[in-house]
Amino acid sequence: GAVVSQHPSRVICKSGTSVKIECRSLDFQATTMFWYRQFPKQSLMLMATSNEGSKATYEQGVEKDKFLINHASLTLSTLTVTSAHPEDSSFYICSASQGETGYTFGSGTRLTVV
Amino acid sequence: AQSVSQHNHHVILSEAASLELGCNYSYGGTVNLFWYVQYPGQHLQLLLKYFSGDPLVKGIKGFEAEFIKSKFSFNLRKPSVQWSDTAEYFCAVSNAGNNRKLIWGLGTSLAVNP
Numbered sequence: 001g002a003v004v005s006q007h008p009s010r011v012i013c014k015s016g017t018s019v020k021i022e023c024r025s026l027d028f029q030a031t032t033m034f035w036y037r038q039f040p041k042q043s044l045m046l047m048a049t050s051n052e053g054s055k056a057t058y059e060q061g062v063e064k065d066k067f068l069i070n071h072a073s074l075t076l077s078t079l080t081v082t083s084a085h086p087e088d089s090s091f092y093i094c095s096a097s098q099g100e101t102g103y104t105f106g107s108g109t110r111l112t113v114v
Numbered sequence: 115a116q117s118v119s120q121h122n123h124h125v126i127l128s129e130a131a132s133l134e135l136g137c138n139y140s141y142g143g144t145v146n147l148f149w150y151v152q153y154p155g156q157h158l159q160l161l162l163k164y165f166s167g168d169p170l171v172k173g174i175k176g177f178e179a180e181f182i183k184s185k186f187s188f189n190l191r192k193p194s195v196q197w198s199d200t201a202e203y204f205c206a207v208s209n210a211g212n213n214r215k216l217i218w219g220l221g222t223s224l225a226v227n228p
Contacts, residue, residue, distance in 0.1 A: 034215070043204060043218045044158075093158070095216075103148075103216065107157040 002028050004096050006106025013084055013113055021079045021109045023094035029074035030096035035067075038091040038108070050077045084113040116141045118207050120219035127195050128227050135190040135222050137179075137205035144210040147188040149179055152202040152221075161203075164188065165210065175199070197228045 003026040013019050023033055031052050036044040048069050049057040056069035066088075068080040077096075081088055094106040121136035139145065149161040162173025169181040179190045188205060205219040 041223070043220045046215060046218075049215060095158075103160070105150075105158040 002026075002096070002098055002102070002104040004030075004094065004104045004106040006094050006109055008109060009107060010110045011112070013111070015085055015113055016083055018080055018082045019084055019111060021081075021092055021094070021111075023077045023079070023096070023106050025075045025096045025104070028096070028098055030077075030098070031074060032097040033071060033077040034095045034097070034103075035069060035077075035079050036093040036095070038093060044093060047079075052077075081111065084111070086113045089113045116207065116209070116217045118205055118217050118219040120203075120205050120222050122222045123220065124223045124225075126225045126227065129197055130194045131226075133190070133192040133195045133199070133224070135203055135205075135224075137188045137190065137219055138186050139188070139205075139207045139217070140186065141207060141209060141217075146208045146210055147179075147181060148206040148208075148216070149173065149177070149188070149190050150204045150206060152204065154201065158204070161190070195224075195226050197226050200224060200226045 005024045007022050033050040035047045037047050038044050046059050047062045050069045050071040052071045052074050058064045071077040089112050091108050093108045095103045117140045119138045146165040148163045150158045151161050152158050161177050162171045164171045164181045172178045177192050181188050202221045202223050204221045206216045208216045
């Protein structure tokens, strides 16, 4: 079946530094990828929709300059958390769309900013 | 605006009990409906999905869900739960058009006691 690989699974960084998270579709091409943030005991919050070859579409309230998304190829999207602060600590999840009805999720990245 | 409501936030059952988790959505158009499961420490996995055809959908691990259009509902059921079903369950909806954005419910935490 379709697999989405997300790296790293865990990262700890110092406040003020930037962190890049990669999301790869391993055996299919994903023209659209989604980036989510999940708070403890809560549902997924969609941050942005990443479209290959074009700018990402950010949800209301999500700072595009802070959460940089690049979708340069049909199999790779990256999320860079710039100038990270402790409040950015969270679980970040990507998913790739396989047409109208299919979504495959990455295993998530636990970001801790100290 | 589209929204998804899951009625039960926490459910505790004994093994062999029957399970029904409620999910209602608000959207007037044609929808695709999903149930995802997140086992402790693991990533999201698709349980089942509906996009057309028979409104009674059978998924993995003995789960099923019924789409009742008139009630805007897509409740998840399992006749007899097992301890291994302990997990978070999320209902999600997307419109059937070109926008593949998933709208998520807040999730239901299911604990099955052996």
